[in-house]
Amino acid sequence: MITLDYQSRTPIYEQIVNEIERYISLGILKAEEQLPSIREFAMTLGINPNTVKKAYEELERRGSITVISTKGTFVSKNIGGVSQRKIKETIEKIRDEIRELEKLGISKEEIIKKL
Amino acid sequence: MITLDYQSRTPIYEQIVNEIERYISLGILKAEEQLPSIREFAMTLGINPNTVKKAYEELERRGSITVISTKGTFVSKNIGGVSQRKIKETIEKIRDEIRELEKLGISKEEIIKKL
Amino acid sequence: MITLDYQSRTPIYEQIVNEIERYISLGILKAEEQLPSIREFAMTLGINPNTVKKAYEELERRGSITVISTKGTFVSKNIGGVSQRKIKETIEKIRDEIRELEKLGISKEEIIKKL
Amino acid sequence: MITLDYQSRTPIYEQIVNEIERYISLGILKAEEQLPSIREFAMTLGINPNTVKKAYEELERRGSITVISTKGTFVSKNIGGVSQRKIKETIEKIRDEIRELEKLGISKEEIIKKL
DNA sequence: GTGGTCTAGACCACA
DNA sequence: GTGGTCTAGACCACA
Numbered sequence: 001m002i003t004l005d006y007q008s009r010t011p012i013y014e015q016i017v018n019e020i021e022r023y024i025s026l027g028i029l030k031a032e033e034q035l036p037s038i039r040e041f042a043m044t045l046g047i048n049p050n051t052v053k054k055a056y057e058e059l060e061r062r063g064s065i066t067v068i069s070t071k072g073t074f075v076s077k078n079i080g081g082v083s084q085r086k087i088k089e090t091i092e093k094i095r096d097e098i099r100e101l102e103k104l105g106i107s108k109e110e111i112i113k114k115l
Numbered sequence: 116m117i118t119l120d121y122q123s124r125t126p127i128y129e130q131i132v133n134e135i136e137r138y139i140s141l142g143i144l145k146a147e148e149q150l151p152s153i154r155e156f157a158m159t160l161g162i163n164p165n166t167v168k169k170a171y172e173e174l175e176r177r178g179s180i181t182v183i184s185t186k187g188t189f190v191s192k193n194i195g196g197v198s199q200r201k202i203k204e205t206i207e208k209i210r211d212e213i214r215e216l217e218k219l220g221i222s223k224e225e226i227i228k229k230l
Numbered sequence: 231m232i233t234l235d236y237q238s239r240t241p242i243y244e245q246i247v248n249e250i251e252r253y254i255s256l257g258i259l260k261a262e263e264q265l266p267s268i269r270e271f272a273m274t275l276g277i278n279p280n281t282v283k284k285a286y287e288e289l290e291r292r293g294s295i296t297v298i299s300t301k302g303t304f305v306s307k308n309i310g311g312v313s314q315r316k317i318k319e320t321i322e323k324i325r326d327e328i329r330e331l332e333k334l335g336i337s338k339e340e341i342i343k344k345l
Numbered sequence: 346m347i348t349l350d351y352q353s354r355t356p357i358y359e360q361i362v363n364e365i366e367r368y369i370s371l372g373i374l375k376a377e378e379q380l381p382s383i384r385e386f387a388m389t390l391g392i393n394p395n396t397v398k399k400a401y402e403e404l405e406r407r408g409s410i411t412v413i414s415t416k417g418t419f420v421s422k423n424i425g426g427v428s429q430r431k432i433k434e435t436i437e438k439i440r441d442e443i444r445e446l447e448k449l450g451i452s453k454e455e456i457i458k459k460l
Numbered sequence: 461g462t463g464g465t466c467t468a469g470a471c472c473a474c475a
Numbered sequence: 476g477t478g479g480t481c482t483a484g485a486c487c488a489c490a
Contacts, residue, residue: 183351
């Protein structure tokens, strides 16, 4: 269900992180839901288990998922944070880009029209 | 006049590409204006000539500059394209991100308020 | 399997580009086939890895090969284009040269006879 | 009357050589006709006199023109050779390219049709 | 002086 | 192991 772009400059493990957080934000992955095991996920995606492991580690560091050693990997209980962080980051990006456009001589009204 | 971020994930040569295109878009660099020679620019930035060369190659490929062997490197005659390409790309990025926000359940009005 | 001419005006990296595209056109290299790694190829040819890298970059730009970081370098899926491009370019060159000959007062019949 | 391509890989001096030989072959420049002086020609083309000098030297080496020290530079008396050499070279180039096309699996008949 | 090519490497992230 | 970036520099043709 995750499509990877091997040409992209974004590393594979990071693409996985992004996609999983997107699914969490969208409610496709729900709180406390179990994620596939590293090996299984790696098989499905046709990639190296180390890559999935790295993605899971990053997701845990961010608090998006929880790894329980012998039980498996689960979406965190407190999911609201994930979604809100995504929103904040996205809003901030848009702000930066609008600033860029203004520097290029385009007024806010023009930008809104174009959107 | 260009500041480089050596910590950034964006490679140095690409930072140069971005900065020069930004200067062109902003009108700081004008059509047919001569750019510093590879060696000179490398000295100024404190980097290796090959890195500047790589940036110039990419800029030429994009049509932003014109390299004339033994004469030097010049901003292209047709500069409008550079600025317009930047604008289009930026607008497209913003559109994608707004779509993303809408998927996360935020209405356009809310987005505009936040901006 | 590639022989390089160090005396030639055509740079080494371009000779590599030409030879690989020739092999693709001839069907010697097949779609999705893996090419030697940069280092390996450099060793085989007795040249510097950077030179092979430059050739691969150009080939990728032309769509003849696909470079996937950490995985390797592969002949593109869509190979037909490579061969057709070669043919078109060659036909066009011949046309130009025939025109040139006609300007020099040689009729088409004479040209065909000579060929 | 000569247009130079500064982007081309063919050096400027060689472009001049080619163009002048073309003019000679076409009869635009006639036997014993005087060519512009190095300085004058350089001015007209907007290039460095050394470049014109180099072109004239090459043309003289090939026997296409004759430099008479204090008098000036003249198209050679025996012009036939220039034209014939051009023709031979061009025919040879076409032969090579047809060979290339045949290797790509295109028959002579197909090539003739396309031309 | 200018860009073009190439060598010989080092160091890096990623898989 | 794979490609990506960068350094430090040499040598070249050309203008």
